[in-house]
Amino acid sequence: SMQALCKTHFLQQLYRKIDGAVLWSQNERNLDCVITFQTHSILQRFMLRFDFLQLDCNDHLYIYDGAHAVGTYKFDLSCRNTKQTLGAMFTRTNYVTLKYVTDAWGTDSNGFKLVITAVKDPKHACTEFRCNLREFCIATDLVCDGINHCADGSDEASSTACQNNDTGTIMGLEMTWFVVVVVSTLLLIAVCIVVVSICLCRRGLASRPGNNGQQQNYSLQQMYGSNGAMKQGSMTTLPVQGNWYHPAGPLGFLLSTPVRGRLYCQAK
Known part of the structure; x- marks a missing residue:
């Protein structure tokens, strides 16, 4: 104008x-x-x-x-x-x-x-x-x-030029713009899939036992006597987090299973 x-x-x-x-x-x-x-x-x-x-x-x-x-x-x-x-x-x-x-x-x-x-x-x-x-x-x-x-x-x-011009469109869009729309849509879908996968993975790790952030610390003197025998009533669970709870297995840390037993050696 x-x-x-x-x-x-x-x-x-x-x-x-x-x-x-x-x-x-x-x-x-x-x-x-x-x-x-x-x-x-x-x-x-x-x-x-x-x-x-x-x-x-x-x-x-x-x-x-x-x-x-x-x-x-x-x-x-x-x-x-x-x-x-x-x-x-x-x-x-x-x-x-x-x-x-x-x-x-x-x-x-x-x-x-x-x-x-x-x-x-x-x-x-x-x-x-x-x-x-x-x-x-x-x-x-x-x-x-x-x-x-x-x-x-x-x-x-209504000539050959206009007819050829119409054949170069898909769904009302020119070929170039149609390709741009398709590629942009595929990229957006891929980004959404990656974001959802990351969220599900983090939610799965957070829902495992022992990942609630609570931790209790016990000294070995509180649990064992001088002869190395465990005191009565001192059977308790050591802090469970990090590699104590998830020892790295053959498939790596994230895919390893929770530890089932612990072996201790106390020097005389």
């Missing part, structure tokens, strides 16, 4: 390289902005065509054939102009500059819809799409996009 393009920011004065564009204007007030478009190749120039044009008599759209809004403008469009009287307009250079000036009054019916297309003349070799009527060459991305860029409708006609 012209309202968005005319906002004051640091990118507003930069040239915008385009293959094609559609500019919308509806009841902009107190507007005074300059927008410049540039083709990707010096062999191209711009074709401008209005699908809708109804300006207020105090509003003006100046079209310059160049990179700056200086010198003599190519067109000065106001309420006296209609899309039928204008038809298709062409630039000589690969730049077009628009200067849009509006007053403080207007209605929702005031505005325009301008289609801008970078075209290559028939005398140059065309490796993309060639229009039927004037044989202009336009970018392939502009074909079958719902916008009449050729001015004769040949880029939107």
Whole structure:
């Protein structure tokens, strides 16, 4: 929209390289902005065509054939102009500059819809799409996009180009985007499986007996006499945690079974 393009920011004065564009204007007030478009190749120039044009008599759209809004403008469009009287307009250079000036009054019916297309003349070799009527060459991305860029409708006609364009989609998505969606989904599923496995493994370790964090310490003197015999009533369980509870087996620490017995040696 012209309202968005005319906002004051640091990118507003930069040239915008385009293959094609559609500019919308509806009841902009107190507007005074300059927008410049540039083709990707010096062999191209711009074709401008209005699908809708109804300006207020105090509003003006100046079209310059160049990179700056200086010198003599190519067109000065106001309420006296209609899309039928204008038809298709062409630039000589690969730049077009628009200067849009509006007053403080207007209605929702005031505005325009301008289609801008970078075209290559028939005398140059065309490796993309060639229009039927004037044989202009336009970018392939502009074909079958719902916008009449050729001015004769040949880029939107039910032709082989549009049929081939439809076959390159899966479930309404282009092949590239379909592959991106599938790969992203598989990666998300893999991450979920890994997270769930880690949670289940930690929960299994935490639920084993002796992993409740409680620990009781006993000295050997409290459990055994001087002759090495165990005192009556001192049969108790030593601290069970770490490698005492899970001695490493042939399959490693995590897969080992709880210890069943302990063997002690007391020096004389």
